[in-house]
């Protein structure tokens with residue numbers, strides 16, 4: 001089958017070699033926190049201080065990390081691929097953009113953005129975001145981390161489903177396949193007749209669903225695959 005249209009799903013594993021903590025596993029983000037305490041609308045309502053600080057720390061940590069060879073390889077593919085290509089990341093870091101990727105989207109939000117729950121504006125945000133911060137557009141003291149919490153609808157689902165319905169190749173990089181709807185994309189891509197490839201450090205919850213599954217660090221596997 002000639003491959004023309006590609007959809008690439010990335011997770012925390014692609015940023016691990018840049019020093020960004022993954023979620024599960026030793027030293028994982030969720031190690032220090034119960035998901036329910038920092039990544040749900042209920043937690044934000046109950047204890048905004050803790051939730052805002054959790055994301056302030058991760059936003060601050062971004063200044064100390066750089067894109068790695070996997071991010072750069074995907075950015076190059078994005079520049080040179082003549083067919084359709086869409087990078088869908090579950091990550092809230094900005095390493096894909098910093099590597100130069102353009103045809104990409106964040107389905108679970110971004111650390112460098114603050115969402116106004118008053119007027120809906122998304123504001124670029126770099127520093128700490130204390131609860132009650134004012135929206136630059138409407139002035140309401142209603143800014144929150146621009147993050148998709150558990151129980152909230154992921155972003156740009158229509159665009160993602162449209163790309164999956166037209167792709168010939170679906171590639172999953174550095175994700176454990178534990179969180180839906182992202183974990184269901186491989187089935188959707190297969191349903192539309194696409195080839196499916198997984199590049200991951202270890203077997204994931206969805207490995208058996210892929211036509212080809214290669215194990216190893218993204219910083220090595222992704223440049224080799226793009227070559």
Ligand SMILES: CC(C)NC(=O)[C@H](Cc1c[nH]c2ccccc12)NC(=O)[C@H](CCCC/N=C(/NCCC(=O)O)S[C@H]1O[C@H](COP(=O)(O)OP(=O)(O)OC[C@H]2O[C@@H](n3cnc4c(N)ncnc43)[C@H](O)[C@@H]2O)[C@@H](O)[C@H]1O)NC(=O)OCc1ccccc1
Pocket residue numbers: 010011012013014016017022023024025028039090091092108109147148149150151152153154157173174175176177178179180181182199200201202203204216217218219
């Ligand atoms: C826990 C799970 C069971 N729960 C869910 O999935 C829930 C509920 C649910 C919905 N549908 C279901 C169906 C069945 C069961 C449950 C559900 N889903 C939701 O609530 C979602 C919202 C979920 C989003 C929550 N927010 C995140 N992130 C932002 C915050 C933040 O970042 O702080 S999720 C967050 O966790 C997930 C973490 O997973 P990974 O990125 O894969 O990271 P992990 O550490 O787990 O794994 C890393 C992998 O990399 C590998 N690796 C490590 N190093 C390397 C390396 N160097 N190289 C290569 N690979 C490497 C490892 O081996 C490992 O495999 C990511 O998605 C990440 O974004 N919303 C929703 O469903 O709304 C309705 C809806 C649905 C469809 C359409 C309309 C409405």
